[in-house]
Amino acid sequence: MRSRTPLATVLAANAISISGNSLTLIGVPWFALETTGSPGKAGFVAFCAAVPVVISALAGGPVIDRIGRRRVSVASDLVCGLALTAIPLLNQAGLLRFWMLCALMAVTGLFHAPGETARHVLVPDLARRADTPLTRAASLYDAVSRGARMTGAALAGLLVALVGADTVLYLDAATFAVSALLVLAGLRGIPSAEPQRDAPPLSLAGYRADLREGYAFLLRTRLLLGVNLMVMTTNGLAQSWSSVLLPVHARENLGGPSSLGLLVAVFGGCALAGALLYGAFGHRFPRRPVFAVGFLLTGTPSYVVAAFTDTTPPLLVVIALGGLGAGVLNPILTTVFYEIVPEELRSRVGSASTAGVLLTTPLGGLAAGFLVERAGLTTALLTCAGAYFLATLAPLIFPAWRGLDAPAGPGTGTRTESAKAGAGSGMGAGAEAEAEGAAVSSSGPSTPGPAPATGGTSPRR
Template structure:
């Protein structure tokens, strides 16, 4: 469970964790700074929705085709290049604005460029996590928990910081800081992963050709189509992400501007949601294994979304919404650990990057329309009508685990792993001891409690959520052939 030669090398893992924290902080600044910048400079909710559409549509496009590219170019190069492009794009916005050259179409183009480059970089860092865990001599469960914990903590701090900085210096200056975070993240990955073989271009992939590229993409899509639980999850999360994009990019900023008092309240609410998410993830890691996955997931997914929209629509003060955001954050904290664990169980090693891109694309498919629709709904039906309409869609989406039979596979998969644990790992100690050998080890041999729940405690349901390490084995029930390079 260590680097070649028997020694432990924790520097690459530390570099990725710190880069992830810096990048997540910058993402929070973007999430709050860009919508507020648009509202300040244009005063139009519709234009804020249009900018959100332009920023997220390329994310879906790059996720659809990005998996094979990452393997050929190399994960380190993709991550550094992604951060560089994103930093330049976001820094250009306030620069052009101060010189009077920032037309609305140019703002949309810069956001589209940043969106196009963002997802490959996130995917490249995330799929390295199992290899970095092995090299550092730590378990995958701990590495994944650390990866998610620093991201959640950074997003929480970044949201609060964004609200304060916007109030003190203006949204444009916040975007300068955002650009600097991308530069720091790029430098950390460039230096920290310089000598890491797993971060270099893969030598076992065939030469670049349209036929080979299409084959690799098709394998990722085919695996998703054959796994009905993953297909159900992607469909539901797609609708949730679409409505949340409308919430983050349009509805909450407009509500804060009109009723709550401005950017500080917006930052406070986002920070409270992040704090709740971090606490919920830690709480699930401690006691979540005692409950059936589907039960916990069904309750939490209902609490994390629709109540926010209803409270915002029916009240005009900060306190009720603040309490709701904390509760919603706590509930959301349990979702990613469950989804990540399920994905670890369902995706074989050889399809890691390809399926990661497909899952990301599917989950983010509705995001461009979510921001655009929310903007037009505010202008056409008013803020309250838009909040109730979008919240209704969210509620319908989150009823899925209670309605469709495919979600029963979530508990069946858990029971299978418990059976394997009793046969292979005894009371649970083996999973803790060999967790670094891959999710197959951590979940399959770890006992019903400790490794099974912790295996996904730090995962992120986005690019890179499907990562395993070591030779492993495809999980039972997938029925998928492991393709040769």
Template sequence: MTTKRNDRAPLATVLAANAISISGNSLTLIAVPWFALETTGSPGKAGLVAFCAALPVILSAIVGGPVIDRIGRRRVSIASDLVCALALAAIPLLNHAGVLRFWMLCALMAVTGLFHAPGETARNVLTPDLAERAGTPLSRATSFYDAVSRGARMTGAALAGLLVAFLGADTVLYIDAATFAVSALLVLIGLRGVPSAEPARGAPPLSLAVYRADLREGYSFMLRTRLLLGVNLMVMITNGLAQSWSSVLLPVHAREELGGSAALGLLVAVFGGCALAGALLYAAVGHRFPRRPVLAVGFLLCGAPVYVTAAVTDTTPPLLVVMALGGLGAGVLNPILGAVFYEIVPEGLRSRVGSASTASVLLTTPLGGLAAGYLVERVGITTTLLSLAGVYFLTTLCPLVFPSWRAMDAPHAAPAVGKAEVEVEVESEGEGKGDGEGGVSRTEPSTPVPVPGSGGTTPRR
């Protein structure tokens, strides 16, 4: 089937669906920790809720890659959003009925985590095909993708702080459920007839042997590609630290020192707004600069400084300034890492390698909130913040220390599946110079996940 050129509607659909979904995600990131703190009064239990939301994301990412292409990326995205909508709506419904127990909250958040990763991966790996279909350079499409996500996160966070303050956390969860439903509807309508969104043709039936072979192929590709492996290991650590910040440390700090959820929403919104500006700035001029130093500076800005500032101040303005600078740094991360991923990974392997990458970069997120809640209750929030700041700083030195990261600045196109192993080994050795945008280009805190951004994007929780 011939691809229709300059058809921007499918790409616009994915951007819009992610904008709506991530706006709701910002509501969840503020409403659920706040709901847990209000109903339990315990930072440790708030961390346990975060653990229950994050662990199933990893499990589904580990095993989900081979299934996505056979079921179809469009179908997986729709089903994922609908299940998450039902799970989130059930929390306030059960609470209003007076039957919600803490274990039920943990279980429902686990359901959202279990179904989130396959849907997020399904949408992410469509970006190269939809960009080509729209006639848009892929490096620019990934920057727009991240910019839209950042803008949605900023808007959602600003609304979340106010909505939680005036309507209550449980009401905000209804709104979040509605965003999932709208995202599913957009994908249902807007991606109909897009070949890359439909089930793969000509693939052998999914037997246990075929499934294991497909799963092994995705993980094997990731493990033998030194640059991709190095990126995933670094982001795995920073994602765990970011989870501790967003799910426990910042909500506790805002409640105890900054006056409540309105300050929390303002801080997250400023970070998101500046990250949006950073992503747009990188889309405009980023190709002129080598990727590795830009990435290193971005990580250094968005990591340790916010922890240190929160540890030494009990007022909002200083933290607001540091989070604004951190947001600018964070804005360049996903466009760079996304472009590197798409340059390295051939199209036929993107769902499988994307799922493997998602699983690897999210391995520490269940422990992030759990460990932060435990440490806050044992040693206090100040000591916890300073300790994690030191770990974050050392981790973000990786791009400047390890030689394999130099391959990030070498222009290359994604290899064909049959030639993947040979060509990737050459890439890993290369230290070529270029403008950082050659070939084909293509995630969360706040962090780059899952290819590597949840979205992520940051993983949706």
């Protein structure tokens, strides 16, 4: 029976959740800079938030389906909301210590990745229920996230300037609560959101087998592995940008948090436009060149311009172009991921892929804070710019990336069906897909971009 309500519920919950992310993205680094005065300590806070994200993503995939995607999403939001609420409460009581701030951000990181994965892997089933094409649903999912990020960032910059970072963290905690309530009520009775009915008890041997199956799928497909390695690199650099480099640049050269909020909002707005344009016209163009150009616009130019200017307008222009480029990335990766990974493996493969693309995020903020204190902001920006540029050449150099242009649909030899057959055989779905030249992608939550955008910074929901 056709119903658009569950898909609308996930989109709405994601919009509220991402709005809160934008508050955290600006509020927590600014809070750390205000309370410690040290870019290095701000980077260490980002490190503490990112390490648990990787740990939970590495090990959480098999648990999500057995507990139930709806339950995991709700529990994730509630725990993260409570942890964020504790930060300003302790600070106002005069009890907050730096180690407590690090520990509370670590709690949000630990519970973030399973909830993100649980919501993301529901989209194909909910799109079928809504009779919505998968490409359109994936673009809507990303566009809603971009729009929410734009609105939340603009609001966060103003709120930090007007009422302080403490209040911003309270508002962020409230967004977690609202997102949890929406998922709790709106996905009730959806089979794909509930625990697996006939699954065997989760023994240690069964858990290891499930975990191994997800990683085997990822590692046996060269394109999927290549995507993960590339986005792993750029996500680490994105963490350095969003948690240290851009906040420090805004504080020292651009006039404070209002400029920071404006830059993040412009990036989000242009990324929203890019995602909507790709949803409307993207099927007319080959994926690989669009993806490559989008990534080249998204990364290096922002670092270079920030290194050589101390005014906002030039950076606004290049960030706007970068936003347009970033808008096409996740719809491409998400669509291809949905096309090739069978439904019964999506939680496990999604967690494995999320863990892969987040492996470097703990080091991004930590390394950036150290580099700024030792070599200065300009050197840090140019170093990251060079590394980002080298990483984004991968789609243009390595032959495995040609699989990104493999057409979807019946003309591919029914890729999803072959993947299902491989999953049930000794060969494995990843090997089957690779043998046919099928395209796969990293998980949707990844956030390839230097400005605060997906899946993959401190912590993304």
